[in-house]
Amino acid sequence: MYSGAQFSIHAMSDDFIDVILGGVNALGTPNDLRIETDDISTLVTGSPRRVFQAMETAYGESCRRGGHVVLQAHISRGCPGEPDDPLCTPAADGGTGGASGERIDVAGVPRAGIPVRAQYSLYPLGIPDYMDVIADEIAAAKVAGVFDRSKHFCSKLHGDLSHVMAHVYNSFEHAAERAGHVVIQLTISKGSPSEVRS
Amino acid sequence: MYSGAQFSIHAMSDDFIDVILGGVNALGTPNDLRIETDDISTLVTGSPRRVFQAMETAYGESCRRGGHVVLQAHISRGCPGEPDDPLCTPAADGGTGGASGERIDVAGVPRAGIPVRAQYSLYPLGIPDYMDVIADEIAAAKVAGVFDRSKHFCSKLHGDLSHVMAHVYNSFEHAAERAGHVVIQLTISKGSPSEVRS
Numbered sequence: 001m002y003s004g005a006q007f008s009i010h011a012m013s014d015d016f017i018d019v020i021l022g023g024v025n026a027l028g029t030p031n032d033l034r035i036e037t038d039d040i041s042t043l044v045t046g047s048p049r050r051v052f053q054a055m056e057t058a059y060g061e062s063c064r065r066g067g068h069v070v071l072q073a074h075i076s077r078g079c080p081g082e083p084d085d086p087l088c089t090p091a092a093d094g095g096t097g098g099a100s101g102e103r104i105d106v107a108g109v110p111r112a113g114i115p116v117r118a119q120y121s122l123y124p125l126g127i128p129d130y131m132d133v134i135a136d137e138i139a140a141a142k143v144a145g146v147f148d149r150s151k152h153f154c155s156k157l158h159g160d161l162s163h164v165m166a167h168v169y170n171s172f173e174h175a176a177e178r179a180g181h182v183v184i185q186l187t188i189s190k191g192s193p194s195e196v197r198s
Numbered sequence: 199m200y201s202g203a204q205f206s207i208h209a210m211s212d213d214f215i216d217v218i219l220g221g222v223n224a225l226g227t228p229n230d231l232r233i234e235t236d237d238i239s240t241l242v243t244g245s246p247r248r249v250f251q252a253m254e255t256a257y258g259e260s261c262r263r264g265g266h267v268v269l270q271a272h273i274s275r276g277c278p279g280e281p282d283d284p285l286c287t288p289a290a291d292g293g294t295g296g297a298s299g300e301r302i303d304v305a306g307v308p309r310a311g312i313p314v315r316a317q318y319s320l321y322p323l324g325i326p327d328y329m330d331v332i333a334d335e336i337a338a339a340k341v342a343g344v345f346d347r348s349k350h351f352c353s354k355l356h357g358d359l360s361h362v363m364a365h366v367y368n369s370f371e372h373a374a375e376r377a378g379h380v381v382i383q384l385t386i387s388k389g390s391p392s393e394v395r396s
Contacts (some may be wrong), residue, residue: 006317006351008385010208010268017391040317042383043350043391070208072270074319074383076351080329112329119238121203121272123381126326152241153204153274153381177396183321183351185272187206187238187367193215 001091004034007055023062024191027054033096046087048077049100050175051108052169055114059188060161063114068191071133072183079125080145100178106144106166106197114161117195118188119154122171124179126170133178137171144170154185164188182184199287200280202232202243205253205271216308217267221260221276239272241332244285245300246275250367254310257386258359261312268387273370275321292325298376304342304364312359315393316386317352318321318368322377331376335369342368352383363388 011019024042027035032047033054044054052075059071077088077178121139124130138155141147148156157164168186175182189195209217231252232243234280242252250273257269275286282348320335322328336353339345342365346354355362366384373380387393 004350006349008268008270010270011208012211012214013211015209016266037392038349038385039315039390040354041349045350068214070206072206072208072385074351079351081224081332082350117238121381123321123323125321125323126328128324130324132242134279150241151204151270152200152202152280153277156238161395183319184282187270189238192237194235 002085003048003051003088004043004185005051005078006041006043006054006075007058008041009059009062010070011062012068013066013155017150019028019062019066022059022065026061027058032087045085051075052165056161056165058112060112060114063190066191067075068193071095071186071188072185073184075184076182076197077172077176080181090179091143099173102173102176103170104166106146106163106170109162109166111163114190115186116158116161116164116190117192118147118157118164118186119151120157120168120184120186121154122175124175125181125183129181132173136172140170141167151172158179161188199276200283201242201275202240202241202251203247203249203253203271203273204241205256205269206239208268208270209260209261210266211264217260217264220263221256221287225256226260230285231318239346243283245287246367246370249273250363254363255357258310258312261359261388262390266387266391267290269384269386271384273382273384274380275374278379287325299375300371301368302364304344304361304368307360307364309361310359314356314362314386314388315346315356315390316348316362316384318355318366318382318384319352320373320380322373323379323381325377328377331373335372338368339365346361359386
């Protein structure tokens, strides 16, 4: 299996270079991730759990430096067009590359201390009943306490950064039990001046 | 059919409010589009052609005001979870809501005068042979002269803003001939200091 994300951090500030690179550089050079940055996005390749951790680390660091900072992440696993990569398939799951079935207790995750608003779309590819998978994850967001409201093409979330990330990770893992190829588009925003509680 | 986009303009500047709202406000209040903005994105609902025109208008205006400005767009048509909307189905296509079959001659489109770099991912949902549809559009990007290179999970594009938009619109129309529900994730970047010709 190949899993990873292309993510971009957008800092609405004249100091955007320091805010963005401060976040990306916070990732360091861990052995269990491959990290490549170009002018549009940073690729992080590794197991789903580690990919989500890396995005939270980078974006969290940028949030602590900046004012209005947005994460745009395109997360994918099991795309038939990608090569298998052992880095993405930790031994803990038996090396199958399948979903762990793990569902993190979102409310129990330690808070990052960064309140965010977010929206995400989940796409299980290549299967006819993909809308059922999506509906299940919207229901799970409500149980997890991070659901804000439905929008066209996506679900809006809110809460602490770590809680939002934990829910989206859960969706990624659970959708993978029903579809080999799963994609998520995730936007997280902190510090928007037009933020309005809905 | 329901078609539209959730798009966000990110301006890497202390003046981000003026740059972003200048773009969004450039859309005005046309009769054939529905436009709703919240703290994360702007929804534009209408026919695919008009939705693409609106995004180009808004982002183009922001680019003319700003330095480094990014468009993130999540474009969707035919999602089974969305209500039908006559606004999205112009009479010209017989009211079927199907794809027009149109493929714009990208090189013949007048230039916006804004050189950009971009990346996009195309997802035809609910069909087993979706990878073939994606491969066809990568081939079309090469013919159109906007293909830069393949990246994990997406294709990188470059060229004038209007040419990049025309190619992505073509992909959206052509994928819809083979899948009822089509989603595109599009990132366009102008003025990045880390831009490197590849």
